[in-house]
Amino acid sequence: MMQSPDLPDIEQRIALLCERHGCEPRRLLQILIDVQEIYTFIPPQALTAIARHLPLPRVSVEGVAGFYSFLSLEPAGQYRILFSDNVTDRMLGNEELMRQFCNKLWLEPGKVSEDELVSADFTSCTGMCDQGPAALINGWPVTRLNRERIDLIADLILAKSPVASWPPTLFEVNDNIRRTDRLLDESFEPGSAIKAAVTRGAEAIFTELKLSRLRGRGGAGYKTAEKWITCRNSPAPARYIVCNADEGEPGTFKDRVLLNRLADTVFEGMTVGARLLSSAKGFLYLRGEYRYLLEKLEEILARRREAGLLGSNILGEPGFDFDIEIHLGAGAYICGEESGMIESLEGRRGKPRNRPPYPAQHGYLDQPTVVNNVETFACAAMIAVHGGKWFGETGTWESSGSKILSISGDCHWPGIYEYPFGVSVQKILEDCGAQEPYAVQVGGPSGILVSWQEFERSISFEDLPTAGAFTIFQRGRDILEAVRNYAHFFAHESCGFCTPCRVGTQLQKKIVDKIANGHGTASDLEELKHLGHLMRTLSHCGLGHAAPNPVLDMLQKFPGAYEQKLTSLSFEPAFDLDAALATARRITGRDDPSAHLP
Amino acid sequence: MADEKRKIRIATCSLAGCFGCHTSMLDIDERLFDLLEMVEFDRTPFTDIKHCGPCDIGIVEGGVSNAENAHVLKEFRENCKVLVAIGSCAITGNVPALRNNIDLWDCFQEVYLYDPGTEGKQIPNDPELPLPFDKVYPIYEVVKVDYFLHGCPPPANAIWKFLTDLIQGRQPETGHELLRYD
Amino acid sequence: MISTITIDGKTVPFTEEQTIMDAALAAGVYIPHLCHNPEFKPHGSCKLCVVEANGRNVTSCTMPASPGMVVVNDTPELNEDRKALVQMLFVEGNHICPACEATGNCQLQAAGYYLHMQSPHFMHFYPPRRVDASHPDIFLDLNRCILCELCVRASRDIDKKSVFGISSRGIDSHLVVNSESGRLGDTSMAVTDKAAHVCPTGAILIKRKGYTVPMGKRLFDQKTLPEFHLEQQKRVEPEDGPDGG
């Protein structure tokens, strides 16, 4: 156990902090995020003090603190830089930038400097793929990193300059909206959707929703009207509305732009939902990476309260009470899974629940809860205003409306593109200026790796469903490297609850690494298929089910990506024999022939 | 095997093991004579043969702890049609693998520098000495293994059943009563 | 009217609130399991109990039975998958059975025997894990922990002490105890606690008791895992039904 640092007033500070959060156990994650902001890590005494104030068993507090990767139980430095490690950041050279940064500050990746000033590490995709390579500095996004910016950042750190006074250009985040359609074209008058819901009545809006055939934009494509009706039909003292802004799927960043541009529409969609489901409380679950949007979103909420669009007696309607609380995440992709999200909202580890029951029946605090994606709520608001027919005019029968895509990778104009559903991959590639496209990862690593032979396929629930990620690889890109990046992503983000995913994602990662390092054999390919089968059929939640997707797609569609890397041998050791002797060589000072293995 | 008369040729060795599996092999007692009717031995700790030649069956006890272990194991794999991992050490690393979570440098210091009996107090660097790996590995992580016979050591009955199955061309099976990891 | 499901063609009755596992065990039908223990709230993490119900893979210890459900359980394919899960549990920890006090009494080991696991098959992780001998009566060896959370559930739900919990994530997930020092000896754990006696492996051991029963005469030297689990079910049934939670 690490030596506890001396923090004289920690008891009082934690007591105050807990009080500010009403000493509510469900606020535990929010409290821990505050502690991390104050101390730059979570000291052991803080865990004990929090446990006493909430009150909760200390193990529970420690368990939550240990779950989220932005929370650190050991000193992580006054400056903590986390390099985004999506495949697009890789293609833009983030590894080299990390090396440069570490060299400049005498750092070892993943370890805090001896003076506890600074640490550097990688983190999963931060949602800045159209303006990477990106990183988070003490939680604040920096974009378009290059050698000059890294030098500048290193100098600022060495000068111990507070992050708040760094040049704002470092933190500039652009929307990069390149193509608009139904949703982004239409202007939106705050209050208009709520007004429609109040004047036309809940039943009418339900009818419009059904008519619109709206399906969830978060990936799975569940029919929104059905989900809401299930929730409404579940008898309960309270119902909850949760907006899923976790946007953890690597390569997805459209919810960030929606929240930056259309927050009113999104909040309004939630409020319409509240009206339909008689809910009094909603949450926006905002991923930790988008913490920089928090103040702005809080302001919008405050403005809406003032305008009578939130709070009690909304639009003067007696008993129409609804408010929205923003809940921050802290670096856990699994919290995007709706039941993991609910656990997290309740202040626990973001471990997906057993299903059934589904959240629409038993969700937050065991009450019926709808969890929907940011874009889904924006669509719902537009449907309330313009009607289901208007919405259903675009797209295809199975996939009505439009979809906002987050396009990045090898193309001229990365950014946000809105298309009617049914658009072909080919058309998108042409529009965004992709040159010699070779493969596209549609829907992120959980989605489908589409090869150049399939570019006529369409973005739709019936063909290529996607939450929005569209990552382009041009000819010459190493598909195996991309798949390796994805395999590492899943291994890092597995919540660890169930055996097949906890162990399977690790084994998958090790074998893909082995192949990439030139030690793979035909039997390793069989092993990957075997692991894929185990994860797909035995895992507890969607993360484990999807974890083998990129690997299996590669095996099937891109034999060229790995075949020439395989050795002709039928078997290769799981590890590098000669490297496993290196330590002993160093210790003994030997370098004779028998101190080596071929 | 065209020639009915030809005896099955077997090689055995102990890598990072304790010879317990070999001792257990001898524990098949008088059945040893029946066995010798059917087989002849290439390299084993019971013969003087130093290198493994072409064999039908190779039986390996012990995990892979150092460079020499790896050489011997590879030689077995190259020369034996069928390779058998016998005993928990060959299959999991077992007790020798207890060192896997101790830093190799700490191990060396403990053994060569701190132990009061050691003279001269220096870490040996003689090329004759097998150089240790950073960890002890089960043999199946180093070469392809065809069959496993678990146990520490596997009981003589299990060994007998296993070997007779194998020699007589049956799929060797160790059912519940004979399968043991301890 | 009593509702029924079928498991491998056999008709099995069930009552409201029963899971597939509950119904199966009550009827003497064995579905392999490790993290399930009828005395505690179901957990659903090891996944050994996955069966096919109406054509879909489900976790039988958490999935409620529903009328007419057609369950496929004891097939070579599912048992192969279960064996792979046991192999995963072996390689992710440090299981040195010959040197483990629990050998012969260990359900992980017995699951390996039942599923004919001849080797751990996958590459070993050899993770550095903690051992904790600070408690006067109890020994904690995380090298052998399979994260079934039975001790967590027992301590929280029965002993009302919450001595155990899980921290970290993914492959780093590990058991933690309720003290700032991180030592079991500094918690309120007592050897009489339920939590001291539910570990299916050798991760929680009672000191000075390890070799009172000699090797060769232990639990799984006498019986198979299915026999043990079906008897375990019988022991809880007379009380308050198989749900436990």
Ligand SMILES: Cc1cc2nc3c(=O)[nH]c(=O)nc-3n(C[C@H](O)[C@H](O)[C@H](O)COP(=O)(O)O)c2cc1C
């Ligand atoms: C591992 C995992 C991560 C997920 N991440 C997200 C996410 O970041 N955003 C999201 O909207 N849905 C995510 N989902 C899907 C949600 O579980 C849920 O289906 C969705 O929020 C429902 O909203 P919708 O019906 O509007 O699509 C994820 C699912 C899984 C299994």
Ligand code: SF4
């Ligand atoms: S599948 Fe993976 S992420 Fe989902 S519960 Fe299991 S371990 Fe956790």
Ligand code: SF4
């Ligand atoms: S806990 Fe069980 S499987 Fe692990 S070493 Fe002990 S006896 Fe073997």
Ligand code: SF4
């Ligand atoms: S210590 Fe034992 S009971 Fe507790 S989680 Fe680990 S294996 Fe399960």
Ligand code: FES
């Ligand atoms: S017994 Fe059902 S998941 Fe472990």
